Amino acid sequence: MKELQHLNKYFLKYKFSLIFGILITIASKIFLLYTPRLIRKSINVVDEYRKGSITDIQLVKAELLENILYIIGAALITGILTFFMRQTIINVSRYVEYDLKNEVYQQYQKLSLNFYKKNRTGDLMNRISEDVTKVRMYAGPAIMYSINTITLFIIVISSMYSQAPKLTLYTLIPLPILSIIVFNVSKEIHKRSTIVQQYLSKLSTFTQESFSGISIIKAYGMEPQTFNNFDVLSTESKEKQLHLVKVQALFFPTMILLIGISNLIVIYIGGQQYINGEIKSLGTIAEFIIYVNMLTWPVATVGWVTSIIQQAEASQKRINHFLTIEPEIQNKASEPSKIQGNITFKNVSFTYDDTNIEALKDVSFTLNSGETLAIIGKTGSGKSTILDLIGRLYDIKSGELLIDNTPIDQVNLNSLRESIGYVPQEAFLFSDSINNNIKFGKEDATDEEAIQAAKYAQVHKNIIGFTKGYETVLGERGITLSGGQKQRVSIARAILKDPQILLFDDCLSAVDTETEEKILKSLNKLSKGKTTIIVSHRISSAKNADKIIVLDDGKIVQEGTHDSLTAQEGYYKSLYLKQLSKNT
Ligand SMILES: Nc1ncnc2c1ncn2[C@@H]1O[C@H](COP(=O)(O)OP(=O)(O)OP(=O)(O)O)[C@@H](O)[C@H]1O
Numbered sequence: 001m002k003e004l005q006h007l008n009k010y011f012l013k014y015k016f017s018l019i020f021g022i023l024i025t026i027a028s029k030i031f032l033l034y035t036p037r038l039i040r041k042s043i044n045v046v047d048e049y050r051k052g053s054i055t056d057i058q059l060v061k062a063e064l065l066e067n068i069l070y071i072i073g074a075a076l077i078t079g080i081l082t083f084f085m086r087q088t089i090i091n092v093s094r095y096v097e098y099d100l101k102n103e104v105y106q107q108y109q110k111l112s113l114n115f116y117k118k119n120r121t122g123d124l125m126n127r128i129s130e131d132v133t134k135v136r137m138y139a140g141p142a143i144m145y146s147i148n149t150i151t152l153f154i155i156v157i158s159s160m161y162s163q164a165p166k167l168t169l170y171t172l173i174p175l176p177i178l179s180i181i182v183f184n185v186s187k188e189i190h191k192r193s194t195i196v197q198q199y200l201s202k203l204s205t206f207t208q209e210s211f212s213g214i215s216i217i218k219a220y221g222m223e224p225q226t227f228n229n230f231d232v233l234s235t236e237s238k239e240k241q242l243h244l245v246k247v248q249a250l251f252f253p254t255m256i257l258l259i260g261i262s263n264l265i266v267i268y269i270g271g272q273q274y275i276n277g278e279i280k281s282l283g284t285i286a287e288f289i290i291y292v293n294m295l296t297w298p299v300a301t302v303g304w305v306t307s308i309i310q311q312a313e314a315s316q317k318r319i320n321h322f323l324t325i326e327p328e329i330q331n332k333a334s335e336p337s338k339i340q341g342n343i344t345f346k347n348v349s350f351t352y353d354d355t356n357i358e359a360l361k362d363v364s365f366t367l368n369s370g371e372t373l374a375i376i377g378k379t380g381s382g383k384s385t386i387l388d389l390i391g392r393l394y395d396i397k398s399g400e401l402l403i404d405n406t407p408i409d410q411v412n413l414n415s416l417r418e419s420i421g422y423v424p425q426e427a428f429l430f431s432d433s434i435n436n437n438i439k440f441g442k443e444d445a446t447d448e449e450a451i452q453a454a455k456y457a458q459v460h461k462n463i464i465g466f467t468k469g470y471e472t473v474l475g476e477r478g479i480t481l482s483g484g485q486k487q488r489v490s491i492a493r494a495i496l497k498d499p500q501i502l503l504f505d506d507c508l509s510a511v512d513t514e515t516e517e518k519i520l521k522s523l524n525k526l527s528k529g530k531t532t533i534i535v536s537h538r539i540s541s542a543k544n545a546d547k548i549i550v551l552d553d554g555k556i557v558q559e560g561t562h563d564s565l566t567a568q569e570g571y572y573k574s575l576y577l578k579q580l581s582k583n584t
Pocket residue numbers: 352354355357358359377378379380381382383384385386425506
């Protein structure tokens with residue numbers, strides 16, 4: 001229960017609903033008890049009439065009618081109270097589920113990229129969905145059924161004991177056995193359903209991947225093999241399901257058997273006691289049979305609830321593990337910073353923790369606000385890493401990275417990220433309209449502003465060519481757009497944000513040189529006064545920059561302007577000549 005203490009703050013938050021729910025539960029159980037009592041009284045009055053102690057049939061009828069009305073009344077009140085019991089306690093569990101999901105999601109957002117590399121997406125999803133659902137079962141049903149059982153036990157057993165103590169003891173004997181059986185069956189059900197869940201998630205991952213890669217599957221004619229793999233997986237999944245159903249099927253017969261045994265005990269022992277005169281009225285036996293049936297479900301829930309609590313504890317432990325992780329990237333400056341856009345790298349070296357690859361080695365350069373820097377270099381030379389460090393997706397351990405002459409970790413993180421417009425190498429578009437995708441970084445922008453940004457990014461004409469124009473909804477990962485169109489929508493998104501620092505990571509690679517030229521022209525105009533970094537493999541994207549650096553294996557090997565770099569031997573000049581000869 002240690003892990004579940006995390007939920008206490010939520011129980012405290014919803015204490016009034018919870019207390020109200022508990023009071024209602026107790027009240028509903030009190031009303032529930034009226035029925036067996038009234039049934040006892042009814043049977044007794046009929047028995048008295050049969051024995052001749054009461055001779056007036058009208059008196060019997062009146063008593064029976066009165067009892068029936070009371071039974072209906074008690075049932076109605078119990079029904080209404082049960083409705084409110086669920087409305088309060090189960091609602092509280094839904095609120096707790098909502099709060100916990102939000103808490104986990106917020107924590108996810110604070111965690112760094114390293115965290116996402118170390119944990120699989122499926123695992124992250126499970127904690128926010130399945131684990132939270134299991135915890136909800138503790139916050140709602142487990143608490144509700146526990147209160148239910150405790151209340152019912154106290155009321156019913158004291159009522160039974162006051163009437164026939166010996167019969168009460170005999171009647172209760174099978175109930176703990178029932179509880180133990182239910183506990184073990186629930187545990188087994190849980191074990192088997194976890195395996196079923198694992199297979200379901202394997203199946204969904206497999207199908208999701210094959211739908212995403214459908215064009216590759218078709219192009220390589222791999223449909224039969226893919227189907228075979230699917231068939232193997234789904235056959236295994238079916239077998240696990242059948243394995244689960246077998247033990248689930250045991251649950252109710254076991255319960256019915258044990259209720260039957262309890263009923264037999266009541267009839268047998270109760271009958272003997274009635275004959276011996278230990279029990280005064282026949283109605284008591286009927287009343288006990290109702291009690292036994294009333295107690296069966298709550299007793300069964302003791303086993304069930306124990307298993308729910310165990311599962312919730314395990315789930316909360318997994319959730320707590322994530323919640324207690326300290327985000328690697330901490331915002332140390334609480335006051336917002338005004339970002340001018342001066343960027344300085346001083347002897348920065350950077351090694352990725354997981355791969356141990358030293359992506360940057362002693363990199364130094366200065367970029368003043370309003371200047372444009374182009375970074376050229378072979379693949380894997382560390383170009384994207386420079387951009388990631390400027391966005392503070394990772395913290396550096398060696399050297400200094402200054403933004404407006406302040407160490408980057410002393411700059412307010414939100415201000416820094418708000419002042420950056422980043423266009424990644426692989427454009428990521430959400431399954432939403434093109435309009436909303438462009439407005440992603442500036443949700444309050446007008447449609448006209450979005451259109452203007454699309455015009456600058458040279459994608460407006462493509463968009464208005466779609467039947468639904470800007471309202472065209474993009475499929476999963478924007479599959480309805482071509483690579484070049486995706487890149488340009490992504491550029492429009494950064495332009496619309498109108499940030500102080502623009503970072504373009506090889507984002508014109510899928511665009512033809514003519515369109516590239518037009519986009520660069522617009523960017524030239526738009527980036528006046530803004531600090532811009534363009535990472536590229538093409539000289540055409542770099543040539544107009546104020547500064548150009550050439551990276552090789554994490555080191556700056558050349559530095560200068562287009563003119564100075566074409567005037568000296570080196571990677572830049574050879575790339576320039578190669579690309580020049582290709583274009584002519
Ligand atoms: N997230 C990461 N985790 C671990 N290693 C990484 C990560 N990103 C990049 N690397 C490694 O760091 C080195 C530099 O990568 P980077 O992406 O900065 O190069 P790049 O010059 O942008 O390459 P490209 O032109 O292919 O995009 C590479 O060897 C790469 O494998």
